[in-house]
Amino acid sequence: MEKKGFTLVELIVVIGIIVILATILITALNPNELLKRGRDTRRMNDLAALSRAITMYLSDVEVPFIGTCTNAYVSRPGVSPGNLPSGFSIVSSTSRAINGTGWIPINFTLITGGSPISMLPADPAGAGYYVYGCTNTPSMQFELNARLESSRYMNNASNTNDGGNSEGIYEVGTNLNILPDYNLNW
């Protein structure tokens, strides 16, 4: 008599093969690494956009104010002191306002034609944060810091690649020696 359907053993073998293939696929795709890459891409874009906006502000506004440069500005309050640049007063806020009251105290709305950014960026990881520093001597310069976390992009934070002074930190700006070599851990 012809056999119809699968036997139990055949089913178990098929299910076993599916489980093995699914495991291989998930390992290859590594969803955790993909999420980290997504956040890193956003961090690099955030800092690039912010850097362009500050540069535009400096070239456009007649009497610019880029912050009190003895401060280091942080996009998240409550960060452990050991994970912040030393030698600066730490000023932190979650406000993303672009009118000078946000975590970066620059009034981007003064730019002719309006601000190129609609809000200040914040790190896409819940525990993450960005750091902003400035100097007025000899001229107004700034630095922005973020931590990268994916295997693919982490090397972008090396000083060889970003030109900065802190190996583990992704540094962007017009003077990457404003903020010291520190550990931006979270």
Ligand SMILES: [Ca+2]
């Ligand atoms: Ca660096």
